[in-house]
Amino acid sequence: MSSMQMPFIFWQKWSDMLPQQRQTAEVNEDQQRNGQSFDMGNTSHESMTLDQFYHVSLSDTMERDTDQVLSRCYGNPNPYPINNPTNILIVDQLWLWILDDKTIITSTTAAPGGVESVFFDRVLAALRAQEHVSSVTVHFLMHLILNTATGLFRKNDIAVSGRNVSPLGVFRETIVKVTTQETELFEAFKKSLLPKEYEKSDPKWKNWFKAWRKPQKPLTNGDQENGNQEGRDQTHEQHNANPHLGILEETKLLKEVKDIHEELNMLKKVAQDQENVWQQALQPENDYGEISGGFNPSEIKAEIEEMIQQTETVKRSLSTLLDLKQKQANIFEAEYTRKQSEDTAIQGDTVMVFTVVTILFVSDTLVILIN
Numbered sequence: 001m002s003s004m005q006m007p008f009i010f011w012q013k014w015s016d017m018l019p020q021q022r023q024t025a026e027v028n029e030d031q032q033r034n035g036q037s038f039d040m041g042n043t044s045h046e047s048m049t050l051d052q053f054y055h056v057s058l059s060d061t062m063e064r065d066t067d068q069v070l071s072r073c074y075g076n077p078n079p080y081p082i083n084n085p086t087n088i089l090i091v092d093q094l095w096l097w098i099l100d101d102k103t104i105i106t107s108t109t110a111a112p113g114g115v116e117s118v119f120f121d122r123v124l125a126a127l128r129a130q131e132h133v134s135s136v137t138v139h140f141l142m143h144l145i146l147n148t149a150t151g152l153f154r155k156n157d158i159a160v161s162g163r164n165v166s167p168l169g170v171f172r173e174t175i176v177k178v179t180t181q182e183t184e185l186f187e188a189f190k191k192s193l194l195p196k197e198y199e200k201s202d203p204k205w206k207n208w209f210k211a212w213r214k215p216q217k218p219l220t221n222g223d224q225e226n227g228n229q230e231g232r233d234q235t236h237e238q239h240n241a242n243p244h245l246g247i248l249e250e251t252k253l254l255k256e257v258k259d260i261h262e263e264l265n266m267l268k269k270v271a272q273d274q275e276n277v278w279q280q281a282l283q284p285e286n287d288y289g290e291i292s293g294g295f296n297p298s299e300i301k302a303e304i305e306e307m308i309q310q311t312e313t314v315k316r317s318l319s320t321l322l323d324l325k326q327k328q329a330n331i332f333e334a335e336y337t338r339k340q341s342e343d344t345a346i347q348g349d350t351v352m353v354f355t356v357v358t359i360l361f362v363s364d365t366l367v368i369l370i371n
Contacts, residue, residue, distance in 0.1 A: 003097045004208035006277040008149035010119075011087045011158050012047060014071065016252075044094055045109050053091040054147040054266040069263050069358060070170050073177075082195050087158055089167055091270060094119075094149050104138045106145060107218035148283065150274050153267070168303060171264060175310050178257050182314050185250055193328070223298050247322055254318045261311040264304055291298050308359055 006207050050068065051061040071086040089348075092109035101104065126148050127136070156164045167175070274297040 001097065001099055002281075003095070004277055004281050006094045006096075006146065006149060007053070007091050008094055009152050009267065009270055010047070010090050010092050011070070011167070012090050014088050017047065017049070017065075017088065023152075040163055040281060047090045047092050047281060049108050049160075050089050050091065050266040054269055067259070069174055069260055070158070070160075070167075070259050072259075073174055074158075074165075074170065086151055087160070092119075092260060094145070096145060098138050098142060101138055119148070124358065143282065147295055150297050150300065152272070153300050154295060156283055167267070168300070168307075169269075170329045171260060171307055174260055175307055175314070178253060178260065179310070179314055181253055182321070185253070186317070188224075189321060189325060190330075201255050208368065250318055250322050250325070252313065254322075257318065259313050261308060261315065264308045266313065268301060268304045268308065271297050271304055 041354075049061060051058065051064040055061065055064075065088060068088050074087075095107045097105045123145055126144055127141075131142070153168050154166045156166045156169065158165050158167065158170065160170075256334050278297050338368040
């Protein structure tokens with residue numbers, strides 16, 4: 001007799017998962033409050049969200065579960081209502097026992113929405129598709145069942161926006177989106193370095209450079225007595241208008257990329273566990289047969305690792321862009337400070353000339369009066 005356990009990726013509507021999550025949390029809380037021990041004989045293995053599977057030490061993942069890439073980018077942006085149909089990715093478990101050469105037993109996670117029957121139907125469909133197989137052995141059937149679980153990574157069965165995508169397809173499309181957004185942000189920054197050309201076509205830049213080039217209003221004694229509030233407001237307005245000080249879009253995109261990167265690592269953990277089971281289960285001495293449409297977990301893990309590298313590239317590019325914007329903002333601020341100093345010097349010279357002229361005028365008047 002041989003046995004094995006393997007996780008597999010699946011998806012479920014959050015409205016179906018929420019009652020289960022609340023019930024599980026209440027049971028755990030009651031057991032802890034009453035000091036009850038964990039009852040292995042009455043255990044129900046339920047579906048886990050990605051965060052529950054990956055962050056085993058977290059007691060509450062509700063907020064993280066409602067903010068998955070799938071639900072955020074392809075579903076309702078507010079997945080909290082209990083009747084929300086938004087899909088989220090979950091991790092289920094497959095158990096398999098080979099009793100003898102003619103008997104194999106399988107079981108899957110007790111998940112809401114009839115996932116058990118769905119997985120069984122997928123196995124039957126895969127078995128019917130093996131037209132070239134003349135006889136079915138327990139080892140071939142085990143290979144088929146494991147292949148069915150592994151292949152869910154690439155099954156285009158998640159309904160989003162009137163079409164179907166696969167779990168990996170969700171992340172491929174999302175990576176393309178964030179890469180495009182990063183490129184657009186970098187191009188916008190590059191254009192901002194050419195003010196004389198772009199201030200003509202971009203009102204935002206035109207207004208900022210007008211404010212930046214405009215001389216400061218000369219200070220009066222009244223300004224100084226009132227704390228120079230108007231002068232400070234003018235400086236504050238010019239400071240806030242500096243487009244290089246705005247990093248909101250870059251920061252939001254960086255958070256999105258980090259979330260994608262983290263969830264890809266979760267998927268990689270699932271693929272890694274599947275690969276370990278395959279290596280232990282599929283021994284060379286047994287005849288497992290050739291399966292049509294087979295899915296190798298090593299290939300899936302390699303595909304996930306490639307996407308992880310892509311997200312790391314986007315993260316580095318965004319970090320570089322933020323650094324460049326900070327440096328450019330410092331240059332603008334230094335130039336603005338220099339210009340303020342020049343304006344102050346000009347104002348000082350003007351006041352001095354005015355004072356000299358006034359003294360000369362008064363002196364001439366006194367001379368005339370004396371004569």
